[in-house]
Amino acid sequence: MKITVDEEKCCGAGQCVLIAPEVFDQRDEDGIVIVLEPEPPQDQHALTREAAVVCPAAAIQVHDTP
């Protein structure tokens, strides 16, 4: 699994950090998303998908890798 984010879309809601704090963080200066784990380990896949689905700005894309 690979994650990409769109910083322009991000509205800083913080849902991704509340759901998957090992994968996502927010910049201190403006709350915009930071990806900590661009290729999250297996045990983070479900939380990462959840974070992507509920992102209010649809700023997180999950790409499945073989």
Add this chain to the structure above:
Amino acid sequence: MSPNEQILPYPLAYETALEPPTEWAELRSKCPVATVTVPDGSQAKLLTRYDDVKEMLADPRFTRPDLMGGSGDSQGASATSAAANTSASPFSVPKHGEDHLRWRRMVGKWFTAKRMAALRPQMAAIADQLLDEMTGRGSSGDLKAHLAFPLPVYVICDMLGVPAEDRNLFSYWSDNFLNLTRYSAQERQAAVGEFAAYMSGHIAAKRAEPADDLLSALIEESSGEGEALTDAELLGTGMGLLVAGHETTANMIGKMVAMLLADRTRWERLLENPSLVRSTVEEALRFDVNGGFGLRRHLTEDVEIGGEVLPQGTTVVCAMAAGNRDETAFENAAEMDLARTPNPHLAFGAGPHSCLGQALARTELQVTLEVLLRRLPSLELDIPAADLERLEGLLVGGLREVPVRW
């Protein structure tokens, strides 16, 4: 719209406080773009389907109608936004495009998930203290008055570094900003003035002597980055915290507890499995039928939505709570499923204008629920759920009281 289509009065009527208006299901299936009359007598288009509500809210072209009395303004908006609406208000926020984005990112630093997580111990201490006071009075009481209403104000005071003895001032000001029936316009102007005077002195004191609070941290960090926040910006943000962050969260705490106790198997499931707290909070936000008036959008150009072309100039009301009960978006939407995951509900809106303080609200709701489960496992409603009364508020929806025993 066909010529004989009914025009509904809006807000819609509720038979009981925790059940959705009967019209929602019918509107979603047969009339997803309905014509309604809002309290000021003007007409608007009401969206009730999940996809339509989400698409409209996320559309960056459209924002809410002008609160200063522009076209399509409703009584509802002018009521609950009274404080942000007076000429004396120190709080004015850019609504569009680049300016909105810059403002949002400047203020967004207040509300990161990490900053909110750091407030958890303080929030839990506040909830414990309020519950000490509530349980000290007997074995039953109104959870809204004793816990739900004061908690968010006390949390905001902690964020601002306001000492505990001044919390009641903030409660009074906040109530005054939002309660149009209890206070006159003069009283409201006076309260805005008192609040601004208090905050000016308070901000000066924090600049001189920073302490361990969010306000001090932001003053220091922003000046360190060479982008010092002005007093007006800090004051405006403090005002925004109260206006946007008090009554909304207070009502949601009350509604969440009421929904969980209305069918007590929900409460028992949580007692057995407290790890469901996070998903329970999201489900309470989705399941809540008293989301308030809904968010309005003023169409600045023609747009096609729900298979209908709406002309420029139309005011659209997005009923997020109706969208959250849409069976095409949520399986068994009429069931409150405490483990529902993922739960992309619309309670905080969607897109670039979605609620700025949602991490704060979520954290407060989670902590409150955790403390209640730990402190009062025997909690139950003190009246039948069907007797709970709705607040006939305009923008912010809630219950008048949440009578409980323990």
